Amino acid sequence: MLLFMSLRDRKRARTRQALIDAATDLFERQGYDETTIADIAAAAEIGARTFFSYFASKEELLFPESDGRVRAAIDAIATRSPDERPADVLLRALGEINDTSEEMVSPLAALRLRLIQTVPAVRGRALQLQLDAQREIAKHLAEAFPGQLDLVRAAALTGAFVGAVSGALQALLDSADRADPAALQAAMRTATEVALTPWRRST
Amino acid sequence: MLLFMSLRDRKRARTRQALIDAATDLFERQGYDETTIADIAAAAEIGARTFFSYFASKEELLFPESDGRVRAAIDAIATRSPDERPADVLLRALGEINDTSEEMVSPLAALRLRLIQTVPAVRGRALQLQLDAQREIAKHLAEAFPGQLDLVRAAALTGAFVGAVSGALQALLDSADRADPAALQAAMRTATEVALTPWRRST
DNA sequence: TGCGGATTTGCACTCACTGCCGACCTGCGT
DNA sequence: ACGCAGGTCGGCAGTGAGTGCAAATCCGCA
Numbered sequence: 001m002l003l004f005m006s007l008r009d010r011k012r013a014r015t016r017q018a019l020i021d022a023a024t025d026l027f028e029r030q031g032y033d034e035t036t037i038a039d040i041a042a043a044a045e046i047g048a049r050t051f052f053s054y055f056a057s058k059e060e061l062l063f064p065e066s067d068g069r070v071r072a073a074i075d076a077i078a079t080r081s082p083d084e085r086p087a088d089v090l091l092r093a094l095g096e097i098n099d100t101s102e103e104m105v106s107p108l109a110a111l112r113l114r115l116i117q118t119v120p121a122v123r124g125r126a127l128q129l130q131l132d133a134q135r136e137i138a139k140h141l142a143e144a145f146p147g148q149l150d151l152v153r154a155a156a157l158t159g160a161f162v163g164a165v166s167g168a169l170q171a172l173l174d175s176a177d178r179a180d181p182a183a184l185q186a187a188m189r190t191a192t193e194v195a196l197t198p199w200r201r202s203t
Numbered sequence: 204m205l206l207f208m209s210l211r212d213r214k215r216a217r218t219r220q221a222l223i224d225a226a227t228d229l230f231e232r233q234g235y236d237e238t239t240i241a242d243i244a245a246a247a248e249i250g251a252r253t254f255f256s257y258f259a260s261k262e263e264l265l266f267p268e269s270d271g272r273v274r275a276a277i278d279a280i281a282t283r284s285p286d287e288r289p290a291d292v293l294l295r296a297l298g299e300i301n302d303t304s305e306e307m308v309s310p311l312a313a314l315r316l317r318l319i320q321t322v323p324a325v326r327g328r329a330l331q332l333q334l335d336a337q338r339e340i341a342k343h344l345a346e347a348f349p350g351q352l353d354l355v356r357a358a359a360l361t362g363a364f365v366g367a368v369s370g371a372l373q374a375l376l377d378s379a380d381r382a383d384p385a386a387l388q389a390a391m392r393t394a395t396e397v398a399l400t401p402w403r404r405s406t
Numbered sequence: 407t408g409c410g411g412a413t414t415t416g417c418a419c420t421c422a423c424t425g426c427c428g429a430c431c432t433g434c435g436t
Numbered sequence: 437a438c439g440c441a442g443g444t445c446g447g448c449a450g451t452g453a454g455t456g457c458a459a460a461t462c463c464g465c466a
Contacts, residue, residue: 047445050444120331124327127331127334134370135373151374151378152371152394155370156370156398160370164360168359171354171355194359211463214463240453240454255453
């Protein structure tokens with residue numbers, strides 16, 4: 001994998017990771033708003049100007065590889081069995097996303113979840129990404145069930161699923177210990193459980 | 204109404220409206236990003252600094268009285284009849300919101316819809332407001348059905364509902380000829396149907 | 407008419423982000 | 437081994453949002 005990258009690309013990837021590490025460390029220690037881009041760049045030993053050739057904005061730093069879950073969902077759609085209905089596919093997709101996310105306990109993920117709750121700019125960005133993901137999933141879902149699902153219906157279904165899960169998650173997180181990674185994962189599981197139960201069996 | 208306000212308050216309200224008018228005009232004419240706060244303030248004939256004593260940010264200008272729809276929904280919840288289930292109440296709330304919003308044709312609302320689709324910062328703010336509204340509605344819904352709906356379940360239901368509607372709406376606006384009331388109505392219907400059917404039998 | 411509290415506003419400042427351009431580095435061909 | 441070309445880095449200067457502060461101004465009320 002890494003061997004196939006040129007020296008340039010490897011160095012670039014290393015710098016990118018250094019930026020993420022430095023930023024999470026600083027955010028953790030002094031808070032998001034109190035950490036400037038100059039701080040992060042200095043900690044990663046690059047020029048402040050160069051930061052923006054790695055990330056388009058300060059928030060972007062918190063969402064590297066944001067498309068992993070979308071790909072998982074699209075895979076789940078692609079590998080559907082003939083007797084599965086749209087809702088079944090989405091159910092399986094969300095389940096697989098949950099399983100695949102041991103990433104959920106990474107320090108970055110925990111920090112991200114906390115910042116989403118507390119920093120408006122971060123929450124805004126997260127919601128936008130979620131919406132983009134929804135649109136992408138809905139598109140593939142509609143293509144997977146031609147004739148049965150038009151785009152609007154697919155979008156409604158996807159929106160209902162994602163909305164239910166994130167709504168439940170938000171409610172859980174409002175009254176939970178947000179510093180404990182284990183609690184976060186448990187909340188995640190509970191949220192999908194509660195949100196998706198009404199869809200299990202029939203319809 | 205206006206008569207009961209002091210001179211100070213009336214002047215304040217007038218200035219506020221002048222800001223909104225000036226801003227919509229400028230946004231319409233030269234675009235959102237190309238319009239500076241200084242421009243808006245100058246057009247409304249106040250100091251640039253004073254702008255921020257009326258609106259906390261540039262985006263806030265586009266969402267005055269954003270709580271109207273939330274209040275309508277809460278009213279709908281409060282005035283439920285004993286035989287209505289949670290899903291029924293949400294459905295009725297949506298209907299009443301739609302009725303009450305002849306605001307939908309105001310120039311501000313049209314501009315806002317366009318900016319939500321094109322300016323990331325505006326979309327982010329809109330999504331945040333939607334999430335806050337969801338939380339508020341879910342809270343009241345849970346309180347209206349004690350024993351039957353806990354907070355997490357109410358949040359899941361509300362999230363599914365809102366997610367479905369906004370997802371369908373987004374899909375419609377993305378692809379189709381916009382502003383066709385009939386298509387909009389149809390989209391709403393399929394969205395609510397998709398979102399609520401699974402909840403009908405159990406809850 | 408004049409007082410007291412609130413509103414307005416200019417000023418200076420921080421920070422995110424951008425365009426520009428020269429300095430530097432790396433992969434490639436000779 | 438060497439130098440060239442294209443990409444990367446990073447300093448500099450600038451814009452615009454947003455904030456704290458303190459003086460000026462205004463309004464309601466006595």
